Amino acid sequence: MKNQLRVLRAERAWTQADLADRAGVSRQTINAIETEKYEPSLPLAFTLARLFGLRIEEIFEP
Amino acid sequence: MTNPSAARRAGRSLPISAGLWILCYFTARGVLELRDLGPGLRIAAALLPVAPFAWFLWTFIGHIRAADELERRIHLEALAVAFPVTMLLLMTLGLLQLATTLSMDDWSYRHVWAFLPAFYLGGLALARRRYQ
Numbered sequence: 001m002k003n004q005l006r007v008l009r010a011e012r013a014w015t016q017a018d019l020a021d022r023a024g025v026s027r028q029t030i031n032a033i034e035t036e037k038y039e040p041s042l043p044l045a046f047t048l049a050r051l052f053g054l055r056i057e058e059i060f061e062p
Numbered sequence: 063m064t065n066p067s068a069a070r071r072a073g074r075s076l077p078i079s080a081g082l083w084i085l086c087y088f089t090a091r092g093v094l095e096l097r098d099l100g101p102g103l104r105i106a107a108a109l110l111p112v113a114p115f116a117w118f119l120w121t122f123i124g125h126i127r128a129a130d131e132l133e134r135r136i137h138l139e140a141l142a143v144a145f146p147v148t149m150l151l152l153m154t155l156g157l158l159q160l161a162t163t164l165s166m167d168d169w170s171y172r173h174v175w176a177f178l179p180a181f182y183l184g185g186l187a188l189a190r191r192r193y194q
Contacts, residue, residue, distance in 0.1 A: 029132040032193040041131050 003060045006034045008052050023047050072125035079118040086111040091172075136189040143185030148178050 009019050016034070020027040025044065032038035033048075040048065049056045093099065093107040126137055155174065158164055 025130040026133060028193065029130050032132055037193050038132055038135070044131060 001036060001039045001060055001062060003033065003036070005030070005048065005059060008054075008059065009034075012052075019048075019051070022051050069125075069128035072121055072128045075121045076118075076125050079114065079121045083111055083114040083118045086114045132193060136186065136193060139189035139192070140182055140185030143188060144178065144181040147181045147185075151177055151181075 005019075009016070014022075016027045016030045020030045023030070023044065024047070029038065029040075029044075033040050045056050045060060049059055052059060087110075090107045090110040093110075094104060099107070126134060129137070151174070155164065155169060
C-alpha cells in the first residue's frame with residue numbers, strides 16, 4: 001500500500017523513532033510501513049492519521 | 063500498539079528466565095550423568111527445568127502481549143515456519159525409524175527437542191529480514 005508517511009514525517013522533521021514513540025509502535029514498524037513491506041492495522045492507521053492531522057485516505061492509498 | 067511499561071518489564075525478564083531455564087536444563091543433564099543417584103533424585107533432576115520453563119513461557123507470553131502489531135506478525139510468521147518444519151522432522155524421523163534403526167544416542171528426545179527452538183529462531187530471523 002502506497003503512503004505519504006516518509007514525506008509527512010520529513011515535513012515535521014520527525015525521525016522514524018520520534019514517530020514510533022508518538023504512535024506507540026517500534027521504529028521497525030514505521031520503517032516497514034514506509035517501505036511498503038507492511039500494511040498497518042486500521043487502529044494504527046487512525047493513530048498515524050491523527051498524529052499528522054489528516055484523514056487516513058490522505059496518507060494511505062490502495 | 064505497544065504497552066511501553068509491560069514491554070520494558072518483559073524485555074528485562076525474558077532473557078533472565080530463558081537463561082535460568084537453560085542453566086537448569088544443563089544442570090539436570092549434568093546431574094543425570096552421575097550414575098550413583100537414586101531413581102527419585104534422577105526424576106527430580108529430570109523435572110528441574112519445568113518450573114523455570116513455566117516462568118520463561120509466562121514472560122514470553124508477556125513479551126508477545128506487550129509487542130506491537132508488526133512484532134506479533136513476525137512471531138506468527140516464525141511459528142508458520144517452525145511448526146510445519148517440526149512436523150516434517152518428526153514425520154521423517156518416524157519413517158526413518160521404520161526404515162532403519164536410528165541411533166538413540168543421536169536421535170532421542172534429548173537431542174530432537176533442541177531442533178524446535180532452532181526452527182523457531184530460524185523462522186524469526188527469516189520474518190525479521192522480510193520486514194527490515
